[in-house]
Amino acid sequence: MNEFPPRYRDYLSSPGDLDPQGSVHREDHVHDDRPFEDSVVIGRLRGQDVWHAVWQGEREALGEFDGTRTEAIAWARDKSPRCLIYSEAAGDVVPLGDDEPGKHG
Amino acid sequence: MSGNWGYGGSVLGRVDLYASFQLTGAQTWSKPVQYKNTRSTTEVVFTGDLINSAPGATGNPVPGKWSIYNAGSVPGGLTRSWSPNGYKSYDNTMWDHSQVHQWSWKTSGYSGYWYAYIKSICTRTSDKVTYRFYSVNQLPANAYGAGWRS
Numbered sequence: 001m002n003e004f005p006p007r008y009r010d011y012l013s014s015p016g017d018l019d020p021q022g023s024v025h026r027e028d029h030v031h032d033d034r035p036f037e038d039s040v041v042i043g044r045l046r047g048q049d050v051w052h053a054v055w056q057g058e059r060e061a062l063g064e065f066d067g068t069r070t071e072a073i074a075w076a077r078d079k080s081p082r083c084l085i086y087s088e089a090a091g092d093v094v095p096l097g098d099d100e101p102g103k104h105g
Numbered sequence: 106m107s108g109n110w111g112y113g114g115s116v117l118g119r120v121d122l123y124a125s126f127q128l129t130g131a132q133t134w135s136k137p138v139q140y141k142n143t144r145s146t147t148e149v150v151f152t153g154d155l156i157n158s159a160p161g162a163t164g165n166p167v168p169g170k171w172s173i174y175n176a177g178s179v180p181g182g183l184t185r186s187w188s189p190n191g192y193k194s195y196d197n198t199m200w201d202h203s204q205v206h207q208w209s210w211k212t213s214g215y216s217g218y219w220y221a222y223i224k225s226i227c228t229r230t231s232d233k234v235t236y237r238f239y240s241v242n243q244l245p246a247n248a249y250g251a252g253w254r255s
Contacts, residue, residue, distance in 0.1 A: 007150070007254070009166075010222060041131075042129070043128070046127055
């Protein structure tokens with residue numbers, strides 16, 4: 001596992017000094033028999049008026065874009081029919097279109 | 106995180122370390138990733154990694170996500186950032202993630218190196234598309250640490 005010098009990965013070998021909270025959940029690969037479908041997720045960068053979009057491929061990000069919200073949406077729609085965006089009203093990521101005013105209370 | 110570091114019972118300096126994590130789908134972006142020390146230090150190295158870790162679990166590195174930034178020599182009092190854009194990871198093969206950063210440094214006149222690391226709040230997906238942070242106290246095991254090695 002340590003193919004790199006230990007200096008740079010001490011977190012893999014150091015003893016713990018925190019009593020963690022919470023329970024231990026499963027740790028395994030995602031098992032999903034559905035065929036993979038690419039998507040774009042758009043979010044607003046914290047503390048900035050910049051929207052960050054990631055075109056999500058099966059094994060890697062296929063592209064990224066930073067710009068205004070309008071620009072990011074246009075870029076996303078050009079890349080994939082499956083687009084999601086962070087909605088401040090919902091406080092969550094929702095399908096693009098569901099974030100429009102009136103969709104959430 | 107901040108703390109004093111030293112050798113043989115003497116404090117040599119105080120280090121301030123900072124990383125800000127942001128999620129966009131399966132991408133975790135750390136920016137800024139910063140280092141500041143009161144003492145001049147050399148061979149300053151930042152690393153970033155993604156581990157498959159649920160809250161309370163030690164977890165294992167996700168293959169291929171480890172990355173390194175060589176900050177070189179850093180004069181005391183100056184802040185160095187992982188440039189130009191911090192550290193990004195992308196993975197949609199695991200249910201649970203935590204992003205890890207380690208900083209290590211040396212100083213002239215002393216052997217060995219000092220290090221410190223932190224792990225982000227765990228994140229989780231249910232659909233391979235969107236990951237969300239757990240609540241603030243949901244950390245991996247050994248969520249932070251520091252020390253000296255020869």
